[in-house]
Amino acid sequence: MEPGTARIAVDLLGGDDAPAVVVDGALRAMRADPDLHLLLVGPTEVADELIADLDPAQRVRVAVRPVRDVVGMADHPSAARKESTVRAAVTAVRDGTADAMVSAGATGATVTAAVLGLGRWPEIRQPALVATLPAVAGPVVLLDVGGSLEPRPATLARHAVLGAAYAAVAHSIPAPRVGLLSVGTEAGKGDRVRRATDPLLAAERLPAGARYIGLVEGYDVTLGARADVVVTDGFTGNVLLKAIEGAYAMAGGPPAEGGAPRAAALLGVAGTVVVCHGSARAGDVASGIALAAHLWRRRATDLVSALLDGDAATDRANRSTDTEVRTS
Amino acid sequence: MEPGTARIAVDLLGGDDAPAVVVDGALRAMRADPDLHLLLVGPTEVADELIADLDPAQRVRVAVRPVRDVVGMADHPSAARKESTVRAAVTAVRDGTADAMVSAGATGATVTAAVLGLGRWPEIRQPALVATLPAVAGPVVLLDVGGSLEPRPATLARHAVLGAAYAAVAHSIPAPRVGLLSVGTEAGKGDRVRRATDPLLAAERLPAGARYIGLVEGYDVTLGARADVVVTDGFTGNVLLKAIEGAYAMAGGPPAEGGAPRAAALLGVAGTVVVCHGSARAGDVASGIALAAHLWRRRATDLVSALLDGDAATDRANRSTDTEVRTS
Incomplete structure (x- = not known):
């Protein structure tokens, strides 16, 4: 503490x-x-x-x-x-x-x-509920777990930014690896929302040195081997979290690393x-x-917000530079 | 065997x-x-x-x-x-x-x-992949686990019929209880697809003495206390199954009842x-x-198909009776 x-x-x-x-x-x-x-x-x-x-x-x-x-x-x-x-x-x-x-x-x-x-923070249309699951290699940040049931691809991309900042600030994860939850790891796997979100995330500049690693699967939420942050819609995230809690109950108790979280932070x-x-x-x-x-x-809310602001400020600076280059 | x-x-x-x-x-x-x-x-x-x-x-x-x-x-x-x-x-x-x-x-x-x-069988637009998870009170039939990623409400309702027949035939579950997976159990919980499917399922006549018990949550997939058949879209079902498998690996092995299935039947x-x-x-x-x-x-494919045919035959008989009543 x-x-x-x-x-x-x-x-x-x-x-x-x-x-x-x-x-x-x-x-x-x-x-x-x-x-x-x-x-x-x-x-x-x-x-x-x-x-x-x-x-x-x-x-x-x-x-x-x-x-x-x-x-x-x-x-x-x-x-x-x-x-x-x-x-x-x-x-x-x-x-x-x-x-x-x-x-x-x-x-x-x-x-x-x-x-x-x-x-709401600027550029956040839908706040995200963020849950942290203990895994072997360290915590896995899962969002959204029930805040926005039917997010658009742009919302999922914003949630990736929020999740990356939260992983760095709340859990001291350096350069978080961000994955998009889908039914397979190859590009193109998933429903329309996932297929539309994957290229958005590949193009998104993430804060805190985070990088997008592509599509991840259900295993990665519980085992945590591939990603530190897993982005999904609130319907899937909510159902998943409760199924994992039930699985640990079935298996005779949570793993040594800890069970499914019963509290989530509202980000945005x-x-x-x-x-x-x-x-x-x-x-x-x-x-x-x-x-x-x-x-x-940890002043997590302020620090996550500052990472997003820095992000937005750099975006503005980049756009301004782009414009200068184009007009020169 | x-x-x-x-x-x-x-x-x-x-x-x-x-x-x-x-x-x-x-x-x-x-x-x-x-x-x-x-x-x-x-x-x-x-x-x-x-x-x-x-x-x-x-x-x-x-x-x-x-x-x-x-x-x-x-x-x-x-x-x-x-x-x-x-x-x-x-x-x-x-x-x-x-x-x-x-x-x-x-x-x-x-x-x-x-x-x-x-x-395909008559009236089946999208076949369903069906997985059976062992739970304390008996097996839980989960469908779809990857066949149709974005089913319409009518497809989910047909999958409920398939799942009920499969539970009765393949697992000898009498009068299966059928639930629709969502983020809460109260009516109205869930995204648009779930809210549209819930009344369809309430009105659907299910085979093998099955009954629709309403919305269920992620816990019910793993613990199996409330439903014998859980209906969901193939995206959620696939992610869920893999997360549960990962959870059992995290918890040091599957429960005594058995782990997450690694094979699924294609129904329809x-x-x-x-x-x-x-x-x-x-x-x-x-x-x-x-x-x-x-x-x-078990002649499961033939028997499931026969239960569906019986269903359709009764529907036709009912419609015919309705017409007679109306025209009398």
Whole structure:
């Protein structure tokens, strides 16, 4: 764990089994990380229940943002109440009251709240959910795992840029190898989206010294031998991640390197946002909070954004040079 | 193993490491199954090499279909030579010289050769590649795993019918539960194709007492708790199968129930065709031959076809009754 205070906003009502598993997960995270501060976003009575389980030294690391306006409105559907807590958590990040936020609520609602509340980075039409899978040779960054189900080729190419920057910043992977997930490794393999994306990626200038290695297959997501970053659509990525989790359960437990991740970072919005699966258990919520704290301590969001900006700035400079050459 | 002679045509030149691994795999299959007969399709010198490793009692169970016309033409690209062996193997099934065929050559070439040489069943536009994954509660039939990368909703609905019939016939699963793979289980989850297919499947009459249980997730492919048949597009199915195989390798080996399958049945053509992965090893080729023999001994192709015909006949009867009711 890297040093430094991290103030994480936690959506107490997000997730199928909220608030119980969120409270339990937040308590675990507090105990594991002495520099962690939590902003509990939700009903005061839920926050009080959590605080009651802390000792006095831990209590000073907890603050509460009550979501009063909808809590207690018994006629409000549960989904609407949960969305209001995720919006309040996003607001806390925007205000600077929290450094990052975590929700196990509906992914679509979290992405929408983050886009509206924090704003997208320039040239990012669709933010990406990024999951990191442990493999033998090191972590594999998989994106998208559920943010954009039907991305256009240009979106997949942008996600490759995001993934490369994230691999370098969040996981210290030097010169990441980026692959496009398909049904074979030979050029031309795959559906229309893959065939259209492959040449775009070959032409894309990637940040952090990353290079595009071409098409990769399902094996490469789990074994990690060929690529550090694997780019796919959110439908395939989501299905894949859950199938891998099931495979590890079938095989009697995750490999020594670690199992399938249960938390993903949302990349492409101006703030640090971590999404846990809706069926998250307490350990998953705790790992989501730990991921948010890790990303904040690495200043991952700012550094990824800066790599993209540098990219865009170099692009502008290149275009300007091209123009000069042409007009000379 | 069920009793009865099975005569399997083997494409000696199909696969990245053919003919060596095909020869090795065929030898293993011969030794494991005393009622297995092989028709070796390919260059005579390769067949002779295989036969030399058999004892006299085994030799009577082997025949050769030499593929003379292109073998020895050194200027022919390797791919064209391999495709000619798969066409000859298909012809052997059509002629009745073989009961079924196996190839580890390019999937697309095998599907094309099978469709052209054997013909499609009525109302099947796109045949499906079907793989069976072992799970705790019994096998899970996954289709498509690479035959049709971008199926329309109507094709996915037909594949559900094929998968249900196959689960009943090939794996003796009573009243199979059929699920549509998506990113969540609630209705409306998924991309456009899934949202359009879900109501089609809900309205589809499935054979063999099967019922549609709605959307399922990646977990359900590996754990098998909710569905016996999982329907998806060939892109997702192919990527998934390989990722699961990689996950089992990562976890130190497949679960006790068995690992990810390395051979798939082609359903929807008028003959028994098994496809092995292009990177098949000898054990994979042997398991492909064993699958072909199993399907033949169960008369799976005929029985699946009959279930579909029964289905179509009942549909016609229902339509006719409807018309009578309307005109009365």
